Amino acid sequence: MRRILLVAASLALLAGPAAAVNPDEQLADPALEARAHKISKDLRCVVCQNQSIDDSDAALARDLRIILRERITAGDTDEQAVGFIVQRYGSFVQLKPPLRADTIALWFGPLAVLLLGALGAFAYMRARAPQRAAALTADEEAEAARLLKTDGAD
Amino acid sequence: MKRFLFLAPIVAFVAVLVAFFAGLGRDPSTLPSVYLGKPLPAFAAPPLRPGDIGLTNEDLDRGEPVLLNAFASWCGPCRYEHPVFLKLRREGVAIHGLNWKDRPEDGQRWLAERGDPYIRLGSDPTGRTGIELGVAGVPETFVIDKRGRVRYRHVGAVTPEVWDQKIGPLMAKLRAES
Known part of the structure; x- marks a missing residue:
């Protein structure tokens, strides 16, 4: 039983943070796909809130990834594509707050x-x-000079 | 005065502690709608009921406060709020529905089996209409005032408690507004 648990635990550790983007969502144009990928990494999934829509397997995240790619294909700039999502779900979805x-x-x-x-x-x-010592008075100065003079004889 | 200055960091620490502790109790999934205080954007959802006319944003601006409920047959909490809406509808509360990310036949079966509380009802199998409205999941319920503006969005089931404590009083207030 323990061994099975150990094996199961080590197998679970092997599961890396694989991107959730499915091949059928990706754009044919690698430049556009790279832009979409970069934008979606900075957009929060509103279903599982500490994941980006790029990481999330939620159905809504998939929808938003597809919408993002549609916007970019239609000629939106990165800002316009992000703005489209922010307009509907609020600034909360921006993982890097403006x-x-x-x-x-x-x-x-x-x-x-x-x-x-x-x-x-x-x-x-x-x-x-x-505290810094207070300065000597004139009398003290003279006394000090006298003493130094006597000492300095040898 | 100066003698107590050493207390300042402790006081600051306690203040931060209190602020964080208060924040712990807040549910981050219940975000306010971006349309709060504004009308929902233009949309038109096709009908779910055969021979019906569907749901558009204009149905939400008819001079009376209304509820707009997004639901789906695959959604667990929707089962809990469905009887509440049936009861409210009998009591004369205006409720419109959006069948979100659901196959039309599943949505139709849901209503046939459980009853239909909706005045206007739109079908949204792709979820695109819901996304226009900022719907993040089901169930979600918008409370809309006489002038068609969103005044509150409830995330999660409208249980009898939620109605009694939050949405019911709000609807009464909206009805009293001019």
Whole structure:
């Protein structure tokens, strides 16, 4: 029983992340197919949300891959083809979110946190730095000079 | 003031923790429709019932709030919401249907076996009409106001609880709107 489980587990590990694109979906023109493939890798499947439509086996992902290829064959630019899907399913399907007013926190939030941390660390280290000795008064200067002079005799 | 500055990172951490914990409970599959507050785009689905006239976007703009339900015979949760729609239809709620990614004969058998709650009904065997509307799966139900605008999209079955707590009150509110 254990051996069967082990074999089954190792076989499961062999299953690589094969692309879900079926041969019958692919375009004859390799340049167009390459473009469609590239675009579909950046579009989220709305059924299984952490997969792109390029990876997903969901029926809807297949439909969207075919629609994407239809658009590209019809002469759409990459942006227009992506726009067609975004118009229907929302910006959520873009695995690389565009820079917009409502995505600023997404793009620059981590940087802001890093800067805040750096600011905190800087303030902390400055507060801990040893105090610099106050400058000597004129009398002390003279005393020091006298002592140095005496010592410097030899 | 300065003495308590050391608390700042802890307070920030707790705030982030609370935000993330609240986010855990949210279901990412129930995204708002991109058509929220807007009318659905123009579409025309052929009839499913023999001799019928099908469903177009104009059926959704008749001066009364309506429901548009996308369903399929192969869809499990659709079985749970079907009796709810039959009951609502008897109570006078306007419901239109779209038979999404389903073979017409399967859709017809579904209605023959379980009853037909739909006023207008479109057939969409390829799923292309549903994709125009941003349908990601079945069941999905759009709540449309008197002026034909989408006001809510429910992803998943409309159970009696969903109707009582969410869609029913919303429909009552939409009926009261001018």
